[in-house]
Amino acid sequence: MSEIVSEEPEIDTNTVPDIVVGRLPLYLRALSEMALADKHFTSSQELADALGISSAQIRKDLSHFGEFGKQGTGYAVLGLRDHLRNILQLDREWPLIVVGAGHIGSAVANYTGFAERGFRVVAVFDNNPARVGDGAGTHTVYAMNDLNAIVEKYKVRHAMLTVPAEAAQTVAEQVIAVGIRAILNYAPTTLAVPVGVHVEYIDPVLHLQRMTYYL
Amino acid sequence: MSEIVSEEPEIDTNTVPDIVVGRLPLYLRALSEMALADKHFTSSQELADALGISSAQIRKDLSHFGEFGKQGTGYAVLGLRDHLRNILQLDREWPLIVVGAGHIGSAVANYTGFAERGFRVVAVFDNNPARVGDGAGTHTVYAMNDLNAIVEKYKVRHAMLTVPAEAAQTVAEQVIAVGIRAILNYAPTTLAVPVGVHVEYIDPVLHLQRMTYYL
Numbered sequence: 001m002s003e004i005v006s007e008e009p010e011i012d013t014n015t016v017p018d019i020v021v022g023r024l025p026l027y028l029r030a031l032s033e034m035a036l037a038d039k040h041f042t043s044s045q046e047l048a049d050a051l052g053i054s055s056a057q058i059r060k061d062l063s064h065f066g067e068f069g070k071q072g073t074g075y076a077v078l079g080l081r082d083h084l085r086n087i088l089q090l091d092r093e094w095p096l097i098v099v100g101a102g103h104i105g106s107a108v109a110n111y112t113g114f115a116e117r118g119f120r121v122v123a124v125f126d127n128n129p130a131r132v133g134d135g136a137g138t139h140t141v142y143a144m145n146d147l148n149a150i151v152e153k154y155k156v157r158h159a160m161l162t163v164p165a166e167a168a169q170t171v172a173e174q175v176i177a178v179g180i181r182a183i184l185n186y187a188p189t190t191l192a193v194p195v196g197v198h199v200e201y202i203d204p205v206l207h208l209q210r211m212t213y214y215l
Numbered sequence: 216m217s218e219i220v221s222e223e224p225e226i227d228t229n230t231v232p233d234i235v236v237g238r239l240p241l242y243l244r245a246l247s248e249m250a251l252a253d254k255h256f257t258s259s260q261e262l263a264d265a266l267g268i269s270s271a272q273i274r275k276d277l278s279h280f281g282e283f284g285k286q287g288t289g290y291a292v293l294g295l296r297d298h299l300r301n302i303l304q305l306d307r308e309w310p311l312i313v314v315g316a317g318h319i320g321s322a323v324a325n326y327t328g329f330a331e332r333g334f335r336v337v338a339v340f341d342n343n344p345a346r347v348g349d350g351a352g353t354h355t356v357y358a359m360n361d362l363n364a365i366v367e368k369y370k371v372r373h374a375m376l377t378v379p380a381e382a383a384q385t386v387a388e389q390v391i392a393v394g395i396r397a398i399l400n401y402a403p404t405t406l407a408v409p410v411g412v413h414v415e416y417i418d419p420v421l422h423l424q425r426m427t428y429y430l
Contacts, residue, residue, distance in 0.1 A: 025424035029403060033380075051405050089427050096423070103352070107322035108419060113403055117420045118427070137318070157430055158423055165248075182426035184419055188244060188328055190266050198429055200422035204323060204399055205332045207415035208311070208373055209240035211397035212333070213303050214413055215372055 016064045023061055024084055026051055031081040032117075043074035090118035095154040097147075097180075098162060099171055101126035101136045104186055105162035110137030122154045127167075144174065151178045158182045165189040172199075235276045239299055241266055242273070246296040247332075258289035305333035310369040312362075312395075313377060314386055316341035316351045319401055320377035325352030337369045342382075359389065366393045373397045380404040387414075 030050050034042055044062075048055035062068050062080075065087055069075050085091050096119045098109045109124045124136040125144055132143045142150065150156070159180045163171050168187035175183065181197055188203045245265050249257055259277075263270035277283050277295075280302055284290045300306045311334045313324045324339045339351040340359055347358045357365065365371070374395045378386050383402035390398065396412055403418045 021428050022425050024428070025421040026405075028424070029418075029421070030405070033404065087428070088424050089430065090424060094423075094427060103322040103325055107318040110318055111419070113420060117424070119420065119423055158426070160419065181430055182423065184422050184426075189248065190241075190245070198426040200426060202417055202419060202422065203244075204326070204375065204417060205328060205334065206240040206244070207399050207417065208309075208334055208397065209243070209303050209305060209332070210237050211373070211399075211413040211415060212305060212309060213236050213239070215304065215396055 020061045020064055023053065023057075024088055026053075027058070027062070028081060028084040028088065028090070029117075031077055031084065034077045035081055039077050041074045042077055042080075044069065046074075085118075088118075092118070094119050094158055095122040095156045096120060096158045096160065097122060097151065097156050097175075098124045098136075098139075098160045099126075099144075099147075099175060100162035100164075100167075100186075101128075101131050101134070101141045102162060105160075106136040108160055108162060108186075109139050119158065122156065123150045127171075147174065148178045151175075151180065156180065158184070160184045160186065162186045231279045235279055238268065238272075238276055239303055241268075242277070243296060243299040243303065243305070244332075246292055246299065249292045250296055254292050256289045257292055257295075259284065261289075300333075303333075307333070309334050309373055310337040310371045311335060311373045311375065312337060312366065312371050312390075313339045313351075313354075313375045314341075314359075314362075314390060315377035315379075315382075315401075316343075316346050316349070316356045317377060320375075321351040323375055323377060323401075324354050334373065337371065338365045342386075362389065363393045366390075366395065371395065373399070375399045375401065377401045 027047065030047055044055040044058045047058050068080050098105050098121055101124050105124060109121050114120060121139065123142050124139045125142050125147060126132060127144050131141050134141045157180060159175045161168055161171055161183060165187045168185060168189050169191055172183055172191045172193060176193060176197055183199045184202060185191055185199055186202050188205065191199050193199055242262065245262055259270040259273040262273050283295050313320050313336055316339050320339060324336050329335060336354065338357050339354045340357050340362060341347060342359050346356045349356045372395060374390045376383055376386055376398060380402045383400060383404050384406055387398055387406045387408060391408060391412055398414045399417060400406055400414055401417050403420065406414050408414055
């Protein structure tokens with residue numbers, strides 16, 4: 001659900017631990033880079049070197065989903081990439097909304113890295129009437145009143161919240177009410193959400209503070 | 216060093232586990248919010264409810280740094296906040312540079328949330344001569360040639376990299392060469408850095424992909 005909040009969970013035979021799921025997108029990203037570089041085969045050791053994760057961990061993580069590697073040749077890059085895409089349900093494009101059309105909201109709405117990795121921003125919202133109708137980069141800013149209609153039209157399940165911390169909980173409740181089930185929260189505050197709604201957080205200051213401890 | 220890459224490390228009597236250090240900024244953020252709301256005392260249970268971390272975990276994490284809570288009254292909000300600031304070396308202001316003056320770089324350079332949490336952006340750099348001298352919000356864009364002089368002048372140790380993935384490794388080496396020891400990398404790629412240099416990553420797509428698994 002959030003940043004570094006839980007110990008390694010118990011392994012249940014029916015479910016894959018969250019921490020393993022959390023690493024799959026990293027494997028996918030590394031494999032996609034290899035595919036772009038026309039690399040055909042890789043090994044858990046090579047992935048380990050690229051990602052700073054142990055090769056034993058990588059083999060163990062992938063073993064949750066079946067037998068991928070072959071003795072001698074290793075992993076087929078395209079095959080494993082497509083398998084991971086499939087497991088993560090990224091073999092389709094997911095529509096995405098951004099709420100909050102400030103600096104950060106406009107920047108992420110126009111981030112070009114979404115398309116090739118399974119997502120597409122379909123609308124940007126703001127509660128400031130003066131911003132509505134404006135451009136947030138290539139997107140038009142919609143009023144919060146249009147939230148329900150657009151989420152329904154595009155069957156949106158993902159939202160990025162780029163609103164001030166004080167507004168984040170209220171906005172989270174608004175997007176959940178219209179059907180959003182996955183929230184990426186850029187506001188520096190923890191959200192309370194019902195079971196079945198997933199939240200992840202981006203707060204650059206937390207990362208900077210973590211590193212400062214070691215300086 | 217990076218996102219969700221390692222198992223819970225062994226507890227060494229001399230060092231605090233990275234995963235515990237990783238949670239301290241979350242506790243600090245929650246305590247700072249409570250202080251702003253004029254709250255004087257809190258409990259591990261209240262922090263647990265606010266953060267979605269177990270109260271036992273919170274008590275265990277804080278016990279690495281001494282005895283903070285008092286039976287009956289709990290934690291003094293301001294006292295614990297200041298203690299955490301001290302542990303994390305945030306009782307001073309750290310200068311910070313941003314490399315890459317695109318949409319994301321300009322947005323983070325102008326993020327207002329740094330100042331009250333220990334950081335201040337002192338310069339934005341770009342390798343595109345056409346961008347140099349331009350404004351990235353309230354900042355002037357500097358040429359990469361000025362990197363060394365500015366890092367020395369302000370004794371900068373932290374850099375945020377907001378450059379394309381292809382450029383990230385080269386830029387990381389450039390900033391490390393002039394003395395940067397903590398890198399927050401917004402480029403969607405894993406960096407190879409020498410021992411003693413810390414890297415954390417922000418890649419919104421990884422977070423979106425993690426949640427998509429559960430939808």
